[in-house]
Amino acid sequence: MDLHDTPSEAQFRGDLRSWLAGNRPGATDDDAPSPTEVLRDWSRRLYAAGYSGLTWPVEHGGGGKPYSYQAIFHEELARTEAPQHLGVIGLGMAGPTIIAHGTDAQKASRLAHVLSAAEIWCQGFSEPDAGSDLSAVRTSARLEGSHFVIDGQKVWSSYAHIADWCLLIARSDAASERQVGLTCLIVDMRSPGIEVRPLRQITGEAEFNEIFFSGVEVPVENVIGEIGEGWHVAMTTLLHERGTLGFALTASLEVVMRRLIELARDRGATAVQRDAIAREWIELEALRYTAYRSLSDLMKTGVPGPEGAILKLQWSEANQRVTKLALELLGSDAQLLAGNAPYGGYWQYQQLRSRGNTIEAGTSEILRSIIAERVLGLPRSR
Amino acid sequence: MDFSPTPEQEELRAQARAFLAGSLQPSWDELAELGWTGASVPEAEGGTGLGFLEEAVLFEELGRAITPTPFRSTVAVVLPALPPDLQGEVARGEASWTLATGPLVQDLDTATRIAYVGGDSIWELEGAEREILLTNDESRPLGVVTGGSAGRRLGSSKLLPLLRTRSLTSLALEACGVGARALELAVDHANERIQFGKAIGNYQAVSHPLATTLVELELGRSLAQFAAWCVAEGDDRAPVAAAAAKAHCADAAVAACERSIQTHGGIGFTWEHVLHRLYKRALGIQAWDTSGERLRAEIADHLLGGGL
Ligand SMILES: Cc1cc2nc3c(=O)[nH]c(=O)nc-3n(C[C@H](O)[C@H](O)[C@H](O)COP(=O)(O)OP(=O)(O)OC[C@H]3O[C@@H](n4cnc5c(N)ncnc54)[C@H](O)[C@@H]3O)c2cc1C
Numbered sequence: 001m002d003l004h005d006t007p008s009e010a011q012f013r014g015d016l017r018s019w020l021a022g023n024r025p026g027a028t029d030d031d032a033p034s035p036t037e038v039l040r041d042w043s044r045r046l047y048a049a050g051y052s053g054l055t056w057p058v059e060h061g062g063g064g065k066p067y068s069y070q071a072i073f074h075e076e077l078a079r080t081e082a083p084q085h086l087g088v089i090g091l092g093m094a095g096p097t098i099i100a101h102g103t104d105a106q107k108a109s110r111l112a113h114v115l116s117a118a119e120i121w122c123q124g125f126s127e128p129d130a131g132s133d134l135s136a137v138r139t140s141a142r143l144e145g146s147h148f149v150i151d152g153q154k155v156w157s158s159y160a161h162i163a164d165w166c167l168l169i170a171r172s173d174a175a176s177e178r179q180v181g182l183t184c185l186i187v188d189m190r191s192p193g194i195e196v197r198p199l200r201q202i203t204g205e206a207e208f209n210e211i212f213f214s215g216v217e218v219p220v221e222n223v224i225g226e227i228g229e230g231w232h233v234a235m236t237t238l239l240h241e242r243g244t245l246g247f248a249l250t251a252s253l254e255v256v257m258r259r260l261i262e263l264a265r266d267r268g269a270t271a272v273q274r275d276a277i278a279r280e281w282i283e284l285e286a287l288r289y290t291a292y293r294s295l296s297d298l299m300k301t302g303v304p305g306p307e308g309a310i311l312k313l314q315w316s317e318a319n320q321r322v323t324k325l326a327l328e329l330l331g332s333d334a335q336l337l338a339g340n341a342p343y344g345g346y347w348q349y350q351q352l353r354s355r356g357n358t359i360e361a362g363t364s365e366i367l368r369s370i371i372a373e374r375v376l377g378l379p380r381s382r
Numbered sequence: 383m384d385f386s387p388t389p390e391q392e393e394l395r396a397q398a399r400a401f402l403a404g405s406l407q408p409s410w411d412e413l414a415e416l417g418w419t420g421a422s423v424p425e426a427e428g429g430t431g432l433g434f435l436e437e438a439v440l441f442e443e444l445g446r447a448i449t450p451t452p453f454r455s456t457v458a459v460v461l462p463a464l465p466p467d468l469q470g471e472v473a474r475g476e477a478s479w480t481l482a483t484g485p486l487v488q489d490l491d492t493a494t495r496i497a498y499v500g501g502d503s504i505w506e507l508e509g510a511e512r513e514i515l516l517t518n519d520e521s522r523p524l525g526v527v528t529g530g531s532a533g534r535r536l537g538s539s540k541l542l543p544l545l546r547t548r549s550l551t552s553l554a555l556e557a558c559g560v561g562a563r564a565l566e567l568a569v570d571h572a573n574e575r576i577q578f579g580k581a582i583g584n585y586q587a588v589s590h591p592l593a594t595t596l597v598e599l600e601l602g603r604s605l606a607q608f609a610a611w612c613v614a615e616g617d618d619r620a621p622v623a624a625a626a627a628k629a630h631c632a633d634a635a636v637a638a639c640e641r642s643i644q645t646h647g648g649i650g651f652t653w654e655h656v657l658h659r660l661y662k663r664a665l666g667i668q669a670w671d672t673s674g675e676r677l678r679a680e681i682a683d684h685l686l687g688g689g690l
Contacts (some may be wrong), residue, residue, distance in 0.1 A: 010671070071383070274682035278678035281681060293386065293607070296386035368593040376565075376593065377595060378574070
């Protein structure tokens with residue numbers, strides 16, 4: 001048990017720190033989410049400097065580093081409040097899925113573009129009738145000669161409006177039910193027959209979308225894994241996604257927490273509010289060291305443990321409480337929007353955005369069921 | 383960076399758990415023979431030359447077993463204030479200690495020696511009268527001392543902040559043990575007890591609070607392990623880490639016991655079942671010395687600067 005950096009980790013951290021000092025996009029005071037082009041440029045620079053896909057295998061353009069480097073990367077990014085890479089879905093989900101299950105041709109043609117943010121990915125899993133219960137997917141993939149024909153609808157698909165590719169799960173066997181007969185496909189978002197309709201969110205912005213597919217042709221070479229094995233492919237993705245997710249989440253909460261402390265210093269806090277701030281800070285520390293523990297296990301076993309669910313669940317609820325606490329400290333000013341609002345509306349935005357945290361990537365209820373079943377060994381409730 | 387226990391620490395845990403399951407009221411001699419009382423005492427003084435991270439395993443396991451023993455008072459609190467020869471006595475099982483700082487003193491019924499603070503020093507208190515008071519947690523009575531006089535000077539009172547940090551950390555670790563056991567009992571019961579034709583663990587109204595309990599305890603374990611690591615390393619963050627760990631873990635252990643009692647139904651409300659003893663230990667940890675609320679006030683001062 002040793003929380004110190006190894007000499008090579010320390011070297012990596014030092015280099016990254018000086019690189020960030022010279023390269024991170026200028027901090028904007030209004031804290032509006034950075035425009036896509038700024039983020040794309042930033043992501044390109046991360047890639048050029050070798051900071052994209054730190055843990056990906058070297059042959060796929062990654063850094064081939066142990067997971068601890070990814071953790072250090074997130075910590076340092078949070079320290080300077082630098083934005084994340086634009087290709088969240090490509091880096092966290094589509095890329096690892098292709099690495100695990102994809103063909104050599106898929107790896108060769110797609111992976112480098114994920115790292116450089118030349119290509120943006122979206123995830124087409126959820127449907128109007130398949131949310132928590134992903135096995136209810138109905139979008140159909142009908143094999144016709146050398147291609148699949150896709151018909152159906154996906155919903156809540158983040159980044160679909162700017163995406164080049166979609167990681168799609170669809171039903172390839174019309175007679176099948178539930179987890180059987182599903183197939184994962186790589187879909188070119190510029191294919192004829194795809195229509196993307198942005199959905200305006202609680203925050204007013206539109207970062208997720210509906211995707212309509214009518215007679216969209218996808219070459220058979222674009223199947224990831226085996227035809228009919230899509231469930232297996234999708235589950236591996238979700239498992240690996242959680243490998244280092246904890247660090248990214250903790251890092252983002254750390255930024256929010258630091259700002260909450262500044263806010264409390266600026267505006268003052270009552271004894272009760274001070275108690276609440278201390279409570280949330282303790283939670284953040286707990287999340288951080290839980291992420292360390294799960295990382296240590298991951299580095300020993302190579303398999304992400306169920307802690308991923310614990311971290312995501314706890315982070316989402318903590319983020320909701322922290323942002324709510326900030327609004328409370330703002331008092332009546334909390335009602336003001338954007339230009340008139342203190343700190344450029346940062347808190348109003350963060351608080352509303354946080355309501356999605358307990359829904360996206362597995363609702364809190366589903367995560368509790370996963371913990372109850374897979375960690376505690378209680379019977380399945382679904 | 384590696385934040386997982388070493389194989390030796392895992393082995394110590396397994397050994398401790400097995401021993402404590404079979405020995406509900408081990409004598410101080412037995413603990414000394416196992417090498418526990420001298421875990422962090424230098425080998426030259428008859429100890430085993432291990433460190434606080436190994437003792438951390440023992441605090442947790444002794445908490446889990448709710449073992450009545452002055453181990454925490456002696457090893458977590460008083461030991462670093464003792465000169466080498468007295469540390470050797472502890473390692474050999476010849477002495478156990480408790481520190482009298484406030485009106486109520488822990489482990490007065492079992493500790494053979496008493497330390498107290500006077501002026502700039504920590505002294506042995508000799509010839510004091512001990513009165514043992516009944517407590518909610520039978521496994522850890524409290525008492526009061528009257529009279530007595532200063533014996534040998536043990537160390538400087540500058541050590542007190544360190545002793546406090548170690549005390550808070552050991553309480554947090556005990557709480558982790560108590561909470562984990564209460565949760566295991568709840569899970570076993572939820573898997574076995576059939577109502578309405580199904581194991582009650584099928585119902586989310588039962589299973590989700592237990593999932594929440596696991597999350598709280600795992601977070602607590604991380605805080606307690608970090609505090610222990612800070613103590614072992616002499617890291618500057620130790621005092622705040624210990625305060626955070628005690629505040630969180632005590633609450634998590636109490637909640638774990640309460641949810642476990644609820645999961646058990648009527649049987650959880652009986653004197654016969656072990657749960658009430660775990661619960662009372664958890665409440666004792668929560669109440670002892672510095673409450674969570676006070677610790678959070680200290681943390682808020684640390685984060686935000688002084689109070690309003
Ligand atoms: C900001 C945001 C971004 C998203 N991005 C994407 C994306 O990029 N790609 C994508 O595919 N999807 C995305 N999603 C969709 C997300 O995965 C789903 O919203 C989520 O899985 C829940 O599905 P649902 O909305 O259909 O709600 P439902 O599944 O209908 O759930 C409604 C409520 O019922 C509860 N519930 C459901 N089943 C159970 C059960 N068995 N036990 C107890 N409670 C239950 C849920 O917890 C929830 O509270 C995004 C969602 C959000 C909010």
